[in-house]
Amino acid sequence: MEEPNSKPVLIREVWAKNLESEFSLIRQLIPQYPFVSMDTEFPGVIFKQQILTKSYHHQNLHPLDEYNLLKANVDSLNLIQVGLTLSDVAGNLPHLGTNNSFIWQFNFRDFDVARDKHATDSIALLRKQGIDFERNVVDGVDSVHFAAMMFSSGLLYNKAVTWVTFHSAHDFGYMVKILTHRTLPTRLDEFLWVVKRLFGNKVYDIKHMIRYCDSLYGGLDRVAQTLKVYRVVGKSHQAGSDSLLTCHVFQKIRDTYFVKGGHKKCSSVLFGLELEAFHSRVVNRGGKNRLCPQINFSYNVFIPQIITFGKALS
Template sequence: MFREEPKSNGITVVIREVWAWNIESEFAIISSLIDKYPFISMDTEFPGVIYRSDPRKKKNRGSGSGSGDDLYRLLKSNVDELNLIQLGLTLSDASGNLPHLNNPNNQCYIWEFNFSDFDVDRDPHAADSVHLLTQQGIDFQRNKKEGVDSLTFAELIMSSGLLCNHSVSWVTFHSAYDFAYLIKILTRRPLPSSLLDFLAITRVSRAVGKSHQAGSDSLLTWHAFQKMVHLFFRNHLPHNHSGVIYGLHLYSY
């Protein structure tokens, strides 16, 4: 359940390993800490990528990045096909302090969730990625036997206070795939490929008119935006997205 890492400044960081048999108690601990430690850093481990971009499409593009559509299609193809292996969470306060759980031995804690969804003997994966993860100590057979089912994880994280909480700030690095896998787990379906997919996930229905008619689609877009703000931003307008126009702003990973 615990794995200690070398001491830094007299403090030992302990990785709390989360499995099927202790996930409820660990989420209970995390929930009790969010108000004091509202900065959440996330990282995931997954079995590589099996679909890659065509290098011929990168010619004459300067930075070498494809269009936003191309990048999203590539991400979606991989995430839809593959399964998550691990998800790590680090909780911190504004000063960078990690939770110590009233431990008198200068120990502080972070969390590592191990999932059972990926079967190395059966599921598609990139062999070099799985080899690297094996070298780094991930026991795929133990994950398959003792790991967390992603449905259980989704139910518990939704009620934990980590999501739909305006006081929480998420910290990630090149996180397109990290958030994509999280969305896949939470929605229990492939990533949305269109507005209609998004509407099905969020249960927004057309109020009037027909699809591909401008008036009807404009109202539907507004209702989808309202639902998104309610679900993901706790009814606070996401001002940091203001001025971002789809197709003109590329992301990279």
């Protein structure tokens, strides 16, 4: 699958010195490019579920257990990168009046490999893929400043924006952590409410969507390979490159497996965190016309008031 406008894609590296100017640019582009594909890179996982039997699979964890693991890891670790790809409904990327197209990669200073907790194998992989941890500490973006820019960017609280992710629990976990500047909510339903409040109803997790697509399974690279969607810039496990691949995979899945807006039935479900209490549709796994479960936020739950940069989430 070729990028629709076929222009070479360049990654706009974002550091502390150009954070505000890049967000100013993004703010201007959102009305024309309201699809935002996101990926994050973080220092692996340090808390894991104990496997009790050989037949037990991690994906069979109850959503509440899955969230407890997510919270334990996100609360203890710091974000390394965020990748954002802006596109229009046809998948065209911003060209900024040039012969190139552009995506964004934010590099954070919050994680110090010499000081902070991490999974050694994950750090080795990220370093191999080109992440310069030492430069991040010196030149990287402070997450508090990033959060302030996010709130003024038009990316949040915007019903016109569609968010696209792949296996997004950690992506939204780290985003909620830095946007609220605190640890994740204790309860899964509270976390899902905050995600919905910040990012809206048009959130798509491709890992959830492929449950309803024949022959698609596995991670982002495997799904892309099956669909014959190719990485056009950067390397895997670089947030900018992965966000672009996520964008292209979503476009291909939407246009191949979901017709007449059928993908909308899969919105607002984060893979692995699908609470039955939130489901408003029944999945008939044996039938041809299967409907995706959809989160319903209309019921009453206690949500603590979260005030961040003068905004109340209440």
